[in-house]
Amino acid sequence: MATCGEVLVTLLEARGVEFIFGIPGVHTVELYRGLAASRIRHVTPRHEQGAGFMADGYARTTGKPGVCFIITGPGMTNIATAMGQAYADSVPMLVISSVNRRAELGSGDGRLHELPSQRGLFAGLTAFSHTLQTPDELPQVLDRAFALFASGRPRPVHIEIPIDVLVLPADHLRRTPAAAPSRPGPCPRAIAEAAQLLAAARAPVVLVGGGACDAADAVQRLVARLDAPTALTINAKGVLPPAHPLNLGSNQSLPPVRELVAAADVVLALGTELGETDYDVVFDGGFRIGGALIRVDLDPEQLVRNHPPRLAITSDAGLAVEALNAALGADNPVAAADGAGARRAAAVRERLEAGWSPLQRAQRTLLDTIRAELPGVIFVGDSTQPVYGGNHVYDAEQPRSWFNASTGYGTLGYGLPAALGAKLGAGARPVVALVGDGGVQFTLPELTAAVEANIPVVVLLWNNAGYGEIRRYMVDRAITPIGVELYTPDFQTLARGFGCAAERVDSWAGLRAALRAAAARTVPTLVEVDEAAPFLHGAA
Known part of the structure; x- marks a missing residue:
């Protein structure tokens, strides 16, 4: 009879998990019972914070969630900093932890690794934190996590499994993952309005964030069509290659780029928070958008943070860019080096270089x-x-x-x-x-x-x-x-x-x-x- 812990490994393997980062402990050994027979490779860090950072690095490189097995209590508080970093940078991470027996939760009896509310502690560092009360919940809660990673704003998910649930029979559980939801696309009316604004723009600028890092070809076609100088956040580096004539680098906090953005009549922001660590590393509040702001983001709440838009489009950035390309007739990925936008970008780069x-x-x-x-x-x-x-x-x-x-x-x-x-x-x-x-x-x-x-x-x-x-x-x-x-x-x-x-x-x-x-x-x-x-x- 396969236990809940063993079936969990099978379900992770079915979802394409390649690595698990973790340090075994007395409360998590049942997670390891089925690991040796799987194709998943276990990597043992020297601290649970290291496990979280390893999962983060794996996720940023591959675009797939990094997965951790973490011990109750101190293991979870050790990984909290890594979860905070992943939360802030929208990195997909699945943290599966043990927790005390169901009858002991919140008892305050002083049991090994006990926290007053482990789930409550990590709710603020995750997209969601879930306590598994029975094995029957396992397939669906994993489906929820991987649905979020596939089509929502990726952030850590925490699933805690009481140590008495880990050993319960689970042969009856569904082993086939639910179909991953498609990524949300843009509203056609909003795309038509955005295309109209961009087509009429005399001095557009594009701001690209990490949410668009998997849409490099489409972004290059769009900015070439717009002849728009383009700034990249740190997590978007590489969306435009180094020698691209419209590439401003990641210098939105410096005066030459700030002045260009402030003078733009239309600014298109793709998958970026417009947050301090990319746009105001000098901490002076000096980044300004003077023209019409069009924002595209998976997260509807993020669309209204930091800089309110004239037009807000809730969508995967890549799908929105492809829709804009179709609306504008953008099919050439090569930007002209002698266009007006390229000349504006070159002047900014020259000023940056001198500084x-x-x-x-x-x-x-x-x-x-x-x-x-x-x-x-x-x-x-x-x-x-x-x-x-x-x-x-x-x-x-x-x-x-x-x-x-x-x-x-x-x-x-x-x-x-x-x-x-x-x-x-x-x-x-x-x-x-x-x-x-x-x-x-x-x-x-x-x-x-x-x-x-x-x-x-x-x-x-x-x-x-x-x-x-x-x-x-x-x-x-x-x-x-x-x-x-x-x-x-x-x-x-x-x-x-x-x-x-x-x-x-x-x-x-x-x-x-x-x-x-x-x-x-x-x-x-x-x-x-x-x-x-x-x-x-x-x-x-």
């Missing part, structure tokens, strides 16, 4: 060097200076190739474990974790998980002996720096002790050689760069 600091230019050279040595690279970043710089100066060659924790929730410790999940989803494509010496210490033990699981990521460690960005922030505000000057360990020795390769580089040639060596290894490689190294500052 980059020497350090930002060095960081761009660093990232471009890595891309040249590791073609097809996916960059997964923590909150660290090369990431902050790269958000502005780096243009990805394709979508889902640049993402980091500086958006949305903004947690430290994300980069390393998220890169491991990304690599598992990326197959042969190289993955580089961009981390700082401060943030990496949050999750450094995940290097052992990478060695154990044979995940050959490159960890580019930017060492400035502390929390460099916060140090500068305090100094700029005449605050005596406290708590930002860190003791930094010998990362080379630590990495080798974990079973990784490790190199410290002090020249561009040394960096290239280290990357080539890393590409040939089957274990992770830590490549350490000192922020003060002369080669980063123009010295030979």
